[in-house]
Amino acid sequence: MVTRSKHIKINHEFIRELTKLPECENLKNCYQCGACSSYCPSFKYSKVYNPRKIVQDVLVGLKDEILENTNLWFCGVCHACTEQCPQGVELSEILSHIRNLASKIGNIPTHLVSEVKNLLETGQVVPPSSAINRRREKFGLPELPDAPVDEIRTLVKSTGFEDMIRRKIELEKAKEREIMEEAKARMKKMEEKKTEDA
Amino acid sequence: MTEYALFLGCMVPNRLPHLEFSFRKILNHLDSNDLVHDISGFGCCPEPIGFPGMDNITFMTLAARNLTVAEEQKLDILTLCTGCFESLKTASVKLKHEPKLLEKVNKHLSKVGREYNGTVEVKHIAQFFYDDIGFEKLKKNVVKHLDNIKVAAHYGCHLLRPSEILAFDDPHNPTKLDELIEATGAKSVMYLRRDYCCGAGTKSLDGNVAAEMVMEKLRQIARVGADCMSVVCPFCFLQFDLGQEMASRAFKDSYDVPYQIPVLYYTQLLGLSFGIDPKEFDFKRHRIKVKPLLEKIDAVAVPAV
Numbered sequence: 412m413v414t415r416s417k418h419i420k421i422n423h424e425f426i427r428e429l430t431k432l433p434e435c436e437n438l439k440n441c442y443q444c445g446a447c448s449s450y451c452p453s454f455k456y457s458k459v460y461n462p463r464k465i466v467q468d469v470l471v472g473l474k475d476e477i478l479e480n481t482n483l484w485f486c487g488v489c490h491a492c493t494e495q496c497p498q499g500v501e502l503s504e505i506l507s508h509i510r511n512l513a514s515k516i517g518n519i520p521t522h523l524v525s526e527v528k529n530l531l532e533t534g535q536v537v538p539p540s541s542a543i544n545r546r547r548e549k550f551g552l553p554e555l556p557d558a559p560v561d562e563i564r565t566l567v568k569s570t571g572f573e574d575m576i577r578r579k580i581e582l583e584k585a586k587e588r589e590i591m592e593e594a595k596a597r598m599k600k601m602e603e604k605k606t607e608d609a
Numbered sequence: 610m611t612e613y614a615l616f617l618g619c620m621v622p623n624r625l626p627h628l629e630f631s632f633r634k635i636l637n638h639l640d641s642n643d644l645v646h647d648i649s650g651f652g653c654c655p656e657p658i659g660f661p662g663m664d665n666i667t668f669m670t671l672a673a674r675n676l677t678v679a680e681e682q683k684l685d686i687l688t689l690c691t692g693c694f695e696s697l698k699t700a701s702v703k704l705k706h707e708p709k710l711l712e713k714v715n716k717h718l719s720k721v722g723r724e725y726n727g728t729v730e731v732k733h734i735a736q737f738f739y740d741d742i743g744f745e746k747l748k749k750n751v752v753k754h755l756d757n758i759k760v761a762a763h764y765g766c767h768l769l770r771p772s773e774i775l776a777f778d779d780p781h782n783p784t785k786l787d788e789l790i791e792a793t794g795a796k797s798v799m800y801l802r803r804d805y806c807c808g809a810g811t812k813s814l815d816g817n818v819a820a821e822m823v824m825e826k827l828r829q830i831a832r833v834g835a836d837c838m839s840v841v842c843p844f845c846f847l848q849f850d851l852g853q854e855m856a857s858r859a860f861k862d863s864y865d866v867p868y869q870i871p872v873l874y875y876t877q878l879l880g881l882s883f884g885i886d887p888k889e890f891d892f893k894r895h896r897i898k899v900k901p902l903l904e905k906i907d908a909v910a911v912p913a914v
Contacts, residue, residue, distance in 0.1 A: 452806045456821040485818070487810025488658045490770035494780045503771065510662035522813035523659040534652045537619035543626060550630040550891075555622055556649030559674075562721040563652050566674060569717045572667040 422474040429469065434504040441466050441500050447492035453485045460485030462492050462502055465509070478513045484520045486510075514575060517582045524583075527576050531567070534558025611741065613687035613732065614648045614679045616697065619656075620843040621689045627891045628843055631876040632689055632734060634890075638883055639742060639750060645687060650678040654688075654696040657767060658810045669710065670717045672700035676731075677723045685730040687737055691842035694733040695767035695775060701731050702774045733768055735841045735875065736777060739785050747792045752884040754794030755906055760878065761835035761870075762786045762797050763826070763849070765842040766806050780804070789875065790839055793882035801829040807848040820856035823848055827856075827868045837871040837902050839878050846874055854896045871899045881906060 429435040448454045448463040459482045468477050477483070483506070492502040513519075526536050533539065535558055544555070567573045621629050636642055652675060660668040675697060679686045688694045704711045705727045715724050732740075738747065764778075764786050772780035781804070787797035808822030826849070830838060840846050850872045857867035873881075877890050881903075892899040 452808070452822050452825075453811055453818065456818045456825075457811070457815060484662070484814055485811055486662070487766070487806050487808065488662070489766035489806040489810065491766070491804070491806070493771050501771075507661050507665065511665055514663045519663060520814060523663060526656070526659055527663075530653050530655065535619040535623065536653050536656050537623050539623045543623055547622070547626045550626055552622075552626055552629060552633070553647055555617075556651075559650060559652050562674065562723075563671065565721050566670050566717055567667055569720045570664065570667040570670055572664050575664065 419473065420475055421472045423472050425472050425474040426469060429505070429508070432508065434501055435508060437498070437500050438466070438469065438505055440498040441470065441496075442498065443467060444497065446495045446497060447500075447502050450491040450495045452489065452491070453487050457482070457485045462486075462506060465506065466500070466502070469505075469509070477509060478516055479518060480513075481518060481520065483510055483513055483518070484523075514579075517579050519576075519579050521583070524576060524579060527572075531564055531573075532560070534560040534563055610644055611685055611730075612643075613645050613737070614651075614682060614684040615645050616651055616654070616675070616679075616686050616688045616693055618654060618688065618690040618693040618843070620692075620847070625843050625846065625894075627894050628846065628874045628876075629689065631874055631880055631890055634885060635876045635879055635883070638880075638885065639746060641742065644741065646682070646684060648678065648682055648684070650681075651675050654690075654693040657692050657696040657699070660696075666713065666717075668696070669700055669703070670714050672696050673704060673714045673718060673725045674721070674723060676701055676704070676729045677718065677725045679729050680726060685732060687732050687734060689734055690844070691733060691765040691767035692844060694731065698731040699774050701727075701729055733777065733841065735768065735786055735789060738789055738875075738879075744788070744792055747789075747879070751793060751882045753882050753906070755878075755882050756794045756796075757908070758795050758836040758902065758906060759798045759834060760790050760795045761800055761830040761833070761838045762790055762803070763807065763838055763840045763845055764804065765840065765845045766804075766810075768841060769804065786839070786841065786875070790878065793878055795878070795882075798833045798835050800833045800835070802826055803829075807842075807845040808852070809844040809848045812848070812852075816855075817859070819848070820852065820859050823852045823856045824860055824866075827853060827870060828865075830870055831865070831868055835870065836905060837873055837878075837899075839873050839875050841875050843874075846872055851896045869897055869901075871895065871897050871902045873899070873902075 430438055445463045448461050451462055453460045486506055490503045496502055529536050529538050655671045686697055764783050768777050769780045778785045790797040805826055808819035812819035838849055860866055887903050
């Protein structure tokens with residue numbers, strides 16, 4: 412790893428690691444034409460999510476910058492980039508894999524953490540509600556069977572997913588504590604200054 | 610005939626039961642109830658936007674678990690949601706062609722006493738109507754030609770792409786949903802940005818980005834004078850129905866709003882052409898009023914010969 416400046420770390424291994432994976436092997440075919448970004452609705456409206464730029468950053472080795480960037484999650488997984496790429500780069504697969512790596516270091520948006528909580532509690536991302544069940548009855552729709560919560564819990568434990576999410580939740584709590592403590596320290600300082608002034 | 614296990618997913622049964630009702634009503638009307646079975650044991654598909662991004666193996670394992678549930682009963686899977694379709698179809702295709710992945714997934718599945726053997730096919734209801742029911746049967750049941758309405762088809766990303774895996778239709782110029790719409794006698798109109806995303810995937814991260822995407826589609830649909838939209842996914846439905854109302858409010862200064870383009874799930878549109886009483890579909894649940902559309906249909910609808 413070569414450090415070019417104080418802020419930018421170049422990691423030449425990153426592209427090698429990625430291209431070893433079958434879904435990422437054609438990554439180097441990218442010649443930065445930008446067809447992906449021009450068809451990307453998230454790029455058009457969010458202005459902060461740019462698939463072409465992410466590939467460029469991968470090619471030059473800005474691993475940390477990519478994985479720590481929360482804008483990665485603006486991808487709506489519409490796969491337009493993959494369909495449009497003239498070089499056959501499977502962009503949505505590659506970006507999905509990059510998000511896998513980002514998740515491992517705790518870069519997961521909070522709405523997905525709540526999704527996972529729903530899944531582990533009810534077996535579904537959009538949980539059932541009693542009001543809707545009454546409406547179902549009115550329509551004469553069949554009663555919904557129970558979701559297999561136990562099996563789902565066992566499986567996410569087995570794949571290590573549960574641990575990853577737990578780490579993320581703990582990370583968030585630690586961050587909250589840090590912010591609280593900083594605020595408390597600031598308050599204390601202000602009060603001290605007040606008594607000094609008095 | 611292939612028989613299917615109905616995979617309801619989460620959004621349709623738990624938030625939009627009127628869409629589920631419309632599908633079951635049509636199935637009943639076509640006397641095809643014996644093709645589709647309700648079975649228990651399915652869990653979350655899991656959703657194809659966040660889960661593969663967080664951890665691909667977990668995504669594959671949970672999807673494969675659902676496939677084993679259908680495999681046990683020797684049934685294929687039929688979905689009402691394009692999201693469920695993408696998740697389950699992707700898993701079924703990849704697990705069929707990547708033995709190493711299958712081995713990995715089966716190792717996890719063994720912890721709950723399951724094993725997937727790669728035999729399940731996954732279909733979305735659009736494909737089901739196109740292939741299994743067929744146009745002859747559909748057209749035979751049309752008693753009210755919807756000749757005087759123009760419909761804007763919205764396929765949805767997860768029905769079309771990635772086309773190499775989903776293999777539903779040409780991803781750049783799809784026609785199947787248009788053909789299905791035209792089976793009712795209605796005209797399916799072309800518009801710009803037909804293959805654009807509804808924005809549901811970005812809604813939780815930034816509501817404004819999602820609203821912009823909705824507005825872009827509606828602007829193009831309004832330009833060609835469509836009377837309504839037809840969708841085949843509950844997330845797209847919610848995005849264009851409730852989302853249309855919210856986006857119209859958010860952009861009241863910058864677009865020709867409010868738009869009032871009713872959104873119909875495909876089986877609701879089909880139901881209207883089958884002469885099913887609109888009251889049964891509980892259209893008052895839609896945020897964008899369907900009544901003007903129904904009035905337009907009734908104004909000059911020609912009874913089929």
